[in-house]
Amino acid sequence: MFPNVDWEIMLEETWQTIYMTLVAGGATFAFGLALGMILYVTNEPLMMKNRSIYTVVSAFVNVFRSIPFIILIILLIPFTKIVVGTILGSTAALPALIIGAAPFYARMVELALREIDRGVIEAAESMGATKWQIIYKVLFPEALPAIVSGITVTLVAIVGYTAMAGVVGGGGLGNLAFLDGFQRSRNDVTFVATVLILVIVFVIQFIGDRLVTRIDKRSA
């Protein structure tokens, strides 16, 4: 049915895509959460409002969020060379994936935190909570449903980014679809690679939605 598909290679590239998505996703979660938290607390009078820190971090986030991903990869080639040692393969795609996705996720985290009723923060303050206690006992757990749904959306975006990274030398299904499928006019390869990418996206979305339903206690 798919005469040109080498299933072994297809499987291998699927794993490469999953590998890039998960590693970049994990790092994006960590950096994005930290950045988003910094954005929130430096812009919230009840926490540690600091105009200058907010402006700097916000500008940084905006710049990297605005650069089209395909251009970001090219811009980051020298940086990637220093950090990873090569610009080819799945691992070489990671710096660009993380730098592209973390600012995007940081804004989502900031929005999630802003959704928290300020009264709850005041209540914690009135009970003698330190700022740090407010962060990890109030802000993080209260925003967790939105933080999780945000990472779900971000992971889906990262899957898309991996495909673009594939075109300029990264590994994975995108690379396969482009080099083997498109450039050699093997439409069946492109088709199977696309279906596999869709499956990965659906699985991520499914798990994310299930998790959010489980942790969201805001509705009865």
Add this chain to the structure above:
Amino acid sequence: MIQLRNVAKWFDTKNGRVQAVDDVSLTIESGEIFGIIGYSGAGKSTLIRLLNRLESPSSGTIEVAGSELTKLSPKELRGVRKNVSMVFQHFNLLWSRTVAENISFPLELIGVPASERKRRVTELVELVGLAGREDSYPSQLSGGQKQRVGIARALATNPEVLLCDEATSALDPKTTDSILELLVDINKKLGLTIVLITHEMHVIQKICHRVAVMEAGKVVEIGQVADVFQHPEQPITKEFVKQIGAVDDMSLTFEHLKARYPSGQIVKLKFLNETAEQPILSDVLKTHDIGFNIIGGNVTQSQVGALGTLFIQLIGEPAEVERAIASIRSQAVEVEVENDVS
């Protein structure tokens, strides 16, 4: 327990300075339920937030449970806050935590061990009448139940002072009453000093010992609830007293009554405390040869006993009516004689 001296608080906004609290001095005694009433914007919310330093005063000094609030380091302030709890209008519970976990929250903050927290939560759930709901989430509770969680949470650290910031304003009348009863209950059981702000006179009348009336940032009237109810001085206080139907300024009504009851003597009796619980009227009527007719009245229960006003028409020989009035007076009931048509 709480002493404010010349406290002022202003906010500088784009439209100029807003004076929220203007030179307020007052003392709140240990173990009393102290009410502050005022309309929105009167400054009462700012005032109560000064008491745990959610706001800092612009000038003046605030002493709570022996600590001068403005002189505390952040660490000392956190210590004081453990001792001065707050209950909020919109409950401000953590959605992500169960009832038990919400109540346990202030204890976690100060590092109370898990077993001790568990014991304390069980006690508190019992105290506020939420036994069996420990594992529910706030979204599964009614407004009244949420406020019970808020109160239990506030009591977790065994505070000496409980600040209630419009604690019943988001609740329906029936639920309000049950929450007020709970507050009186814990005031008695735990000897807690309670400061509450409200715009509902009903709340003051039902549970407060003393009341301060606020208008435009100033305390315009302060006193025992019974006194303020019987003899409101400021126009704003009179408005609040009218809110609960405690008829006070009756000049219009008297005109009306005179027209309708031309015979006999109309008198207005003011009941206070235990006098309302004794059969004064029937005693007097038994010993004097007069008839009577109840025209209208209003007697309500308050923290210090029954409070109220009763209008009656006394019918009989003028001399006998005079004697009857004198003997009602001798029973410590205030009597106002409002017409002389006989």
